Amino acid sequence: MRHSDDPPPPWWESGTVYQIYPRSFQDGDGDGVGDLAGIERRLDHVAALGVDAIWLSPIFPSPMADFGYDVADYCGIEPMFGDLAAFDRLLAAAHARGLRLLLDFVPNHSSDQHPWFQASRSSRTDTKRDWYIWRDPAPDGGPPNNWISDFGGSAWEFDAATGQYYLHAFLRQQPDLNWRNPALKAAMLDVMRFWFDRGVDGFRIDVLWHIVKAEGLPDNPPNPYWRPGITERDRLIQQHSTDQPEAHAIAAEMRALADSYGERVLIGEIFLPNDRHARWYGTPERPQVHLPFNFQLIENAWNAASLRRVIGDYEASLPTHGWPNWVIGSHDAPRIAARVGEAQARAAAMLLLTLRGTPTLYQGDELGVGQVEIPPERVRDPQELRQPGIGIGRDRSRTPMPWDSSPFAGFSTVEPWLPLNPDWRTRNVAAQEADPRSMLTLYRRLLALRRAHPALAVGSFALLDAAPDVLAYERRHGDAVLRVALNLSAEPRPLPFDGAVLLSTLVGGGDGVLRADEGVVMR
Structure with a gap:
């Protein structure tokens, strides 16, 4: 628990992260796809929100089989987005505005077009053969085990030239790297050094819990709760293909490297139950990632009882040295x-x-961008194309940012790569900046309040009793006490405490009543 006389927390603990999906933030060169120059052009919007850091989804050279999560060069920039000079300009411009910049590190797999994999598949005796995971066929000639790709189908692809299968947890164009190989591990840590030396402030680490597989690669057990209509991957429990003990030692090495550069932050993408999730903090003597990403506000039902349970259980699971984090949207959700x-x-x-904890905002949520229907002919997401009809498409979350009511919403001068939200002419940054009741205004006021009150940024947390449908809690820092009440119903509910309202999600109100859908912060 922090006290008012404690030393200042690290920036990532008191700060807020804003995720940018580079393809969809701002097109700077008129090709319908966002880029680094476009992001630089729109930095004032990000700074005006009141956030502390930007996280960029992958910007490295890539064939774009999975839109940048298939990396062909870990130390370059995809020409679609710009070049290293454009990156350096963006980094300098962000730092000049007091914004940190985080990159998306993809350590589990590369592109099959990466020179490392091209060498690895060239011969069984190549020096980089063991940088990836190759195995002989099963006795019947089929895959070496029963593992399923997260995108459906076998996680193994046969390579006729060398007579073996290679492992891919995602697309066949994304072969898994072998982190048990010391040379591969050293090369990937060198990638992190390359970007730290260039001045980046940290990494969001993609599918971190995947990076080591069980020795011997045994079959995964069947999931007794699986049923048709959910992802094929979930037909098995990923017992041997994810969250192996050796991965924690690698995370600790990554952390030691980050700490050697000062206040850098590592955010690990990890989907696990609370008890296993908490292990990714490591120990005080051997810490791992600063923030194992917490997706529970996305994954659980939206009602007061469920949220109270989720928040309470998560808080209780944290080690004493672990700092929480929260997210309600992302490029995948x-x-x-x-x-x-x-x-x-x-x-x-x-x-x-x-x-309590570090929040991550996703671009467009500050405008309230909602459902965007993607016509079948415009679907781009390989996950949706491989498993259609079960509602897992990610294009709906990656649509272009609407900036104003000019053609193509000010995002581009041509038709964007994905459709705009259907109400872009009225739901855009320019329109909401001029509206004191808008979602954008609410986000700015919330972020300003968070900066003004250490109780909200780094204070202690306690759930409070309240009426059904109301979620209430207290934030405390020294002598300062703030309380929050959220009405998660469409009917008025009694306010569970007295005090002065610092901020409401609505305009007007009071008299001891929470209006439908209202949230309040009170002193």
């Missing part, structure tokens, strides 16, 4: 306004920015 409706999306914004 359905939009929060599409999930819970615009009225509750306002309450969700207050929840995200007043819970």
Whole structure:
């Protein structure tokens, strides 16, 4: 628990992260796809929000089989986005505005076009053969085990030239790297050094819990709860293909490297139950990632009872040295306004920015961008194309940022790579900047309140009793006490405490009542 006389927390503990999906933020060269110059052009919007850091989804050279998560060169920039000089300009411009910049590190797999894999598949005796995971066929000639790709189908691809299969947890164009090979591990840590030396402030580490597989690669057990209509991957329990003990030692090496550069941050993408999730903090003597990403506000039902349980259980699972974090949207998840409706999306914004821990915002959520239908002929997501009809498409969360009511929403001068939100002419940055009741105004006010009150940024947390449908909690820092109440229903509910309202998600109100869908922060 922090006290008012404690030393200042590290920036990532008191700060807020804003995720940018580079293809969809701002097109700077008129090809319908966002780029680094476009991001630089729109940095003032990010700074004006009041966030502390930007996380960029992958910008490295890539064939784009999975839109940048198939990396062909870990130390370059995809020409679609710019070049290293454009990156350096963006980094300098971000730092000049007081913004940190985080990159998306993809350590589990590369592109099959990466020179490392091209060498690895060239011969069984090549020096980089063991940089990837190759195995002989099963006795019947089929895959070496029963593992399923996260995108459906076998996780193994046969290579006729060398007579072996290689492992790919995702697309066949994304072969898994072998982190048990010391030379591969050293090369990947050198990648992190390359970007730290260039001045980046940290990494979001993609599918970190995948990076080591069990020795011997045994079959994964069947999932007794699987049923048709959910992802094929979940037909098995990923017992041997993810979350292996050796991966924690690698995370500790990554952390030691990051710490050697000062206040750098590592955010690990990890989907696990609380007890296993918490292990990724490591120990005080041998820490791992600073923030194992917590997706529970995305994955669970949106009602007071469920959220109270989720928040309480997560807080209880944290080690004493572990700092929490929260997220309600990302490039992989359905939009929060599409999930819970615009009225509750306002309450969700207050929840995200007043819970204990580091929040991550996703571009467009500050406008309340909701459901975007993607016509079949415009689907780009390989996950949706491989497993259609079960609602897992990610294009709906990656649509271009609407900036104004000019053609193509000010995002581009030509038709964007994905459709815009259908209400872009009125739901855009310019329109909401001029509206004191807008979602954008609410986000700015919440972030300003968070900066003004250490109780919200780094204070202690306690759940409070409240009426059904109301989630209430207290934030405390020294003598300062703030309380938050969120009405998660469409009917008025009694306010569970007295005090002065510092901020409401709605305009007006009071008299001891929470209006439908209202959230309040009170002193």
